[in-house]
Amino acid sequence: MNALTRAPCPTCRTLTVAIRSENPTAPFCSTRCKLVDLGRWLDESYGVPAPLAEDEDELESLPVSNARRGDT
Amino acid sequence: MSEQYDETSIGVLEGMDRIRKKPGMYIGNVSDGSALHHLIWEVVDNSVDEHLAGHCKTITVKLHADGSCSVRDDGRGIPVGIHPDKGISAATLVMTELHAGGKFNNNSYATSAGTHGVGVTAVNAVSEYLSLDVWREGGHFHQDFVRGEFSKDIVRVGDSAEMGTRVRFKPDAEIFAIVLDFSSELVEKRLRQMAFLNSGLRIVYHDERGAKEPQEFFYEDGAIAYVNYLNEGKNTLHAPAFFRGDHETMIDDRMQKIRVECALQWTDSYHEVCAAHTNNTHQTNGGTHVTGLRSALTRTINKYAQSNNLLKETKGTALSGDDVREGLTVVLSLHHPHPSYKDQPKTELVVQDAKGAVEAVIAEGLARFFEENPKLAKIIVDRGVLAAQARAAAARARELVTRKGALDISSLPGKLADCQERDPAKCELYIVEGDSAGGSAKQGRDRKTQAILPLRGKILNVERVRRERVLQNQEVGTLIMALGAGIAETFDPEKIRYHKICVMTDADVDGSHIRTLLLTFFARQMPEIIERGYLYIAQPPLFGIKRGKKIVYVKDEQALAQRLIDAGIEGVRLVCGEQVIDGEPLRKLALDQHRAQSLLGHHGSRVDVRILGALIRSGVSLSRDVFDSEEKLQALADTLSAQVALENPELMPLKQLIEDDPGVGRKRLIVRARNGSGVRSVIDEDLMISSEVRELDAIYQRARALGPLPWKLVDEKLRETPVAQIERLYWVIDERGRKGADIQRYKGLGEMSADQLWETTMNPENRVLLKVRVQDAVSMDKTLTLLMGDEVEPRRNFIEKNALNVRNLDI
Numbered sequence: 001m002n003a004l005t006r007a008p009c010p011t012c013r014t015l016t017v018a019i020r021s022e023n024p025t026a027p028f029c030s031t032r033c034k035l036v037d038l039g040r041w042l043d044e045s046y047g048v049p050a051p052l053a054e055d056e057d058e059l060e061s062l063p064v065s066n067a068r069r070g071d072t
Numbered sequence: 073m074s075e076q077y078d079e080t081s082i083g084v085l086e087g088m089d090r091i092r093k094k095p096g097m098y099i100g101n102v103s104d105g106s107a108l109h110h111l112i113w114e115v116v117d118n119s120v121d122e123h124l125a126g127h128c129k130t131i132t133v134k135l136h137a138d139g140s141c142s143v144r145d146d147g148r149g150i151p152v153g154i155h156p157d158k159g160i161s162a163a164t165l166v167m168t169e170l171h172a173g174g175k176f177n178n179n180s181y182a183t184s185a186g187t188h189g190v191g192v193t194a195v196n197a198v199s200e201y202l203s204l205d206v207w208r209e210g211g212h213f214h215q216d217f218v219r220g221e222f223s224k225d226i227v228r229v230g231d232s233a234e235m236g237t238r239v240r241f242k243p244d245a246e247i248f249a250i251v252l253d254f255s256s257e258l259v260e261k262r263l264r265q266m267a268f269l270n271s272g273l274r275i276v277y278h279d280e281r282g283a284k285e286p287q288e289f290f291y292e293d294g295a296i297a298y299v300n301y302l303n304e305g306k307n308t309l310h311a312p313a314f315f316r317g318d319h320e321t322m323i324d325d326r327m328q329k330i331r332v333e334c335a336l337q338w339t340d341s342y343h344e345v346c347a348a349h350t351n352n353t354h355q356t357n358g359g360t361h362v363t364g365l366r367s368a369l370t371r372t373i374n375k376y377a378q379s380n381n382l383l384k385e386t387k388g389t390a391l392s393g394d395d396v397r398e399g400l401t402v403v404l405s406l407h408h409p410h411p412s413y414k415d416q417p418k419t420e421l422v423v424q425d426a427k428g429a430v431e432a433v434i435a436e437g438l439a440r441f442f443e444e445n446p447k448l449a450k451i452i453v454d455r456g457v458l459a460a461q462a463r464a465a466a467a468r469a470r471e472l473v474t475r476k477g478a479l480d481i482s483s484l485p486g487k488l489a490d491c492q493e494r495d496p497a498k499c500e501l502y503i504v505e506g507d508s509a510g511g512s513a514k515q516g517r518d519r520k521t522q523a524i525l526p527l528r529g530k531i532l533n534v535e536r537v538r539r540e541r542v543l544q545n546q547e548v549g550t551l552i553m554a555l556g557a558g559i560a561e562t563f564d565p566e567k568i569r570y571h572k573i574c575v576m577t578d579a580d581v582d583g584s585h586i587r588t589l590l591l592t593f594f595a596r597q598m599p600e601i602i603e604r605g606y607l608y609i610a611q612p613p614l615f616g617i618k619r620g621k622k623i624v625y626v627k628d629e630q631a632l633a634q635r636l637i638d639a640g641i642e643g644v645r646l647v648c649g650e651q652v653i654d655g656e657p658l659r660k661l662a663l664d665q666h667r668a669q670s671l672l673g674h675h676g677s678r679v680d681v682r683i684l685g686a687l688i689r690s691g692v693s694l695s696r697d698v699f700d701s702e703e704k705l706q707a708l709a710d711t712l713s714a715q716v717a718l719e720n721p722e723l724m725p726l727k728q729l730i731e732d733d734p735g736v737g738r739k740r741l742i743v744r745a746r747n748g749s750g751v752r753s754v755i756d757e758d759l760m761i762s763s764e765v766r767e768l769d770a771i772y773q774r775a776r777a778l779g780p781l782p783w784k785l786v787d788e789k790l791r792e793t794p795v796a797q798i799e800r801l802y803w804v805i806d807e808r809g810r811k812g813a814d815i816q817r818y819k820g821l822g823e824m825s826a827d828q829l830w831e832t833t834m835n836p837e838n839r840v841l842l843k844v845r846v847q848d849a850v851s852m853d854k855t856l857t858l859l860m861g862d863e864v865e866p867r868r869n870f871i872e873k874n875a876l877n878v879r880n881l882d883i
Binding site: 007010011012014018020026027028030031032033034035036037038039040041042043044045046047048049050 | 340342458459461462464465466468469472530531532539540541542543544545548549559560561582585586588589592593595596597599603850853856857859860
C-alpha cells in the first residue's frame with residue numbers, strides 16, 4: 001500500500017501523497033501542477049506510441065496470451 | 073523655574089497641548105493600539121539611529137509592571153549642554169519641542185527612521201510621566217516630565233563612565249482610553265525585525281509584566297536571518313542569496329549613496345513574501361524599491377533563461393513577474409538619505425531614485441548568483457516555467473468552459489450524438505475509438521439513454537523515428553464540454569451529465585493505448601468520476617463462435633479456450649489406466665493444460681521454452697536441493713537431455729555446463745541446444761522457485777497422478793483417440809471443440825455491424841462493463857508514464873510485453 005500512498009507528482013515528480021482524501025489535488029502535488037497537466041492535454045503533449053503501418057500487422061500477429069501472471 | 077517661564081516655554085507648552093488635543097495627527101490612532109505601540113517604535117528608532125551612526129551596540133527594551141516602557145541604548149547620549157539659541161538643555165529641547173533634534177541635518181545622521189523630532193516629543197506629550205536618563209561626559213543626568221511638562225531642569229545626579237540614553241515613559245490613560253496595554257507579541261515581533269534589519273545590533277527585550285525571561289535578538293547577517301525566519305517551516309530550494317550594494321546618485325544636489333541590501337530565497341510554496349524596508353521602516357504597500365526589485369528579477373531571470381535555452385516549454389514566451397516570483401521570499405532593506413513616502417505611516421515609498429538603485433544592485437547580484445549556481449538557476453527558471461504553463465492552462469480552461477453557450481446542449485460539437493434522456497443517473501456516454509465504430513455505435517445505440525462520442529486521436533511524427541497518438545486538443549475540449557461539469561477550478565462533479573461513461577476501444581495495442589490515455593486523463597483531471605464509480609470499460613468481444621445460426625461472443629482468448637473445451641469434452645471420457653474421467657474433472661484437466669501452455673509460452677528470455685517444457689515433462693523432481701550438489705544437478709541434466717532427445721531431436725546434441733551460481737552459493741545448469749549454437753538457457757534456483765515453474769510443476773504432477781500414459785479419449789460411439797503425451801489432451805479436446813464452429817476474430821470495433829455492437833457491447837441486458845476502480849487509474853497513470861518515457865529500452869520492453877497482454881491489462 002505504501003507505493004499507493006506516495007507517488008511522484010505527474011507534473012513535477014515531487015513525491016506526493018496520492019490519496020485524494022488526504023490530498024484533494026492528488027495525484028498532483030498542487031492545483032498548479034494539475035493545471036499544467038491540463039494544459040499539456042490541451043496542447044496534445046501526451047502521446048502514446050502509435051503503431052507504424054508495417055508493425056501494426058506484426059503486433060497483431062503476436063500470440064495473444066491469456067496467462068494471468070502473478071495471480072497465483 | 074520662573075526664569076525659564078518665558079516665551080520659549082510657552083511655545084513648548086502650546087506644542088504639547090496641540091499634540092494632546094490631536095494625537096492622531098502625530099502618532100496615529102489612539103483607540104486601536106497602533107498609536108500606543110508607535111510610542112515604543114519612536115523611542116527605539118532614535119536608538120537605532122544611534123546604531124546606524126555607528127555609536128550604539130545594544131538596545132534594551134523593557135515593559136514594566138506599572139504599564140510603562142523603557143528603552144536604553146549605549147549610544148553617545150543626547151547632548152545635555154545648553155542650546156545656544158533656546159537657553160535650555162539640548163536634551164530637554166529634544167523632549168519638548170517639535171522639530172528639534174539633529175535629524176534634519178543629514179550630517180549628524182546620514183539615514184534615520186525616526187520621525188525627525190516629532191517622535192519623542194509626541195511620546196513625551198502623551199505620557200503620564202517620562203523620565204530621561206543620559207550618560208555622557210563622565211556623568212549621569214536625569215530629568216522628569218509629566219504629560220510633557222517639566223518642573224525641574226536636567227540635573228547631573230552623579231558620576232558615571234557609562235554612555236547612552238534611557239527613556240522610560242508611561243502612556244497616559246487620559247489619551248489611550250481604550251487600549252492601554254502593550255502587546256508583548258507585537259513588541260517582540262517588531263524588535264526582532266529591527267535586529268534583522270540592523271546586522272550587528274543587539275536588542276534585549278524583557279517583558280517584566282509576566283514571568284517571562286529576557287530575550288535577545290542579534291544577527292550577524294540580518295537579512296539572511298530574516299529570510300530564514302520568514303521561511304521557517306517551508307521547504308526551501310536553496311540557501312538564501314544575499315546582495316549588497318551602494319548606488320551613487322544625485323540627491324539634494326550632491327552625490328550620495330543609497331545602500332541596498334537584499335536576501336532572497338525560493339521555496340516550494342506558491343506565495344510571494346516581500347518584506348521591504350526603508351531606513352528600518354517596513355513598507356507594507358511596497359513602493360519604488362519593490363518596483364525596482366521586481367523589474368530586476370523578471371529581467372534577469374528571463375535573460376538567463378533565454379541565453380541558456382530554458383524556455384522550450386513555453387515556446388520561448390518570456391516569463392511574467394508573477395511567474396518568476398512564485399514561492400519567493402525577499403527581504404529588501406534600503407538606506408536612503410532622503411526618502412519620501414506616499415503617506416505618513418510610510419507604508420509606500422515614492423522616492424524615484426530608489427527604483428534604479430535597487431534594480432541595478434539586484435540585477436547584477438542575481439546575474440552573478442545564477443552564473444555561479446547554474447543548477448539552482450535552472451530549478452528557479454523551471455519553477456517559473458511551470459507557473460507560466462499553469463497560468464496559460466487556467467486561461468484556456470476558462471475559455472473552454474465560458475465560451476458562449478458552451479454548456480448549452482444544442483451547441484455541443486457536432487461529433488457528439490447525445491441521448492434524449494436528461495436525468496444523468498439514466499444517461500450513458502460511450503466514448504468510441506474511431507469514426508467508423510462511432511458510426512455503428514450511433515446506429516446501434518438506444519437513443520433514449522445512450523450518447524456516443526467518437527474519438528480517434530491524431531498521429532504525430534515525433535523526431536521522425538517515433539509515431540505517437542495523442543488526443544486532439546479539440547477532442548479533449550469536446551469531452552470536457554460533453555460531460556458538462558467544467559474543468560479545473562470550475563469542475564463540479566455534481567454537474568456530470570452521464571453517470572455511466574464507457575470507454576470503448578478496439579481490442580488491439582492501439583486501442584489499449586487510447587484507453588490508457590483516456591483513463592489517465594480522467595484520473596488526473598476528473599478523479600471524482602472514478603471515485604463515484606461513473607467510469608467503465610466496455611468489453612467488445614474479440615471472438616464470435618458461430619454454430620449454425622447461433623453466435624456466441626467471447627471477450628478474449630481465455631474465454632474462447634474455455635468455450636471450445638466445453639464443447640470438446642461433450643460426450644467423451646478419458647481413460648487413463650484404471651481411472652476414467654469425464655465432465656467437470658475432465659474440463660479442469662483440459663483447462664489446466666491450456667494454462668500450462670500459456671505459462672510456458674510466457675516464460676521470459678532466460679530460458680528456451682522447449683528446454684523448460686522438456687524439464688517439466690520429464691517428471692524430474694523440481695525441488696531446490698538439486699542445486700546443492702553437482703551430482704544431483706548432473707542427474708537432472710541427463711534426464712533433461714533424454715527428454716529433449718525424445719521431444720525435439722533437432723535440438724540435439726545439448727551442450728550442458730554446470731557452474732557456480734554467483735551470489736547464491738549453489739550450482740546452476742547452463743544449457744545450449746545444437747552443441748552450443750542455440751539459445752542459452754539458465755536453469756537455476758531462481759527459475760525453479762518462480763511461481764510459473766511451481767504452477768507448471770503442480771499441473772504436471774496432478775496429471776501424472778491420474779495414471780500412466782498413454783491415455784485414451786473415448787467418445788459416445790466408442791471411438792478412441794490415443795493421448796500419448798499429457799499436453800496432447802488439450803489439443804485433442806480443442807480440435808473436437810472447433811468442429812462445426814466458425815470462429816471469427818474481430819480485429820476492431822469497426823468490423824462489427826451496428827446490431828452486433830448493440831447486442832454484444834451496448835445492450836444493458838447482455839453487455840459486461842468493467843467498472844474502473846481508483847487503483848486501476850493509478851496503474852493506468854504508471855502505464856502512461858512508461859509509454860511516454862524517454863528511455864527507449866524499458867519503453868520498448870514494456871510495449872512488447874503489453875502487446876502480449878492486450879486483453880489483460882490488469883483491469
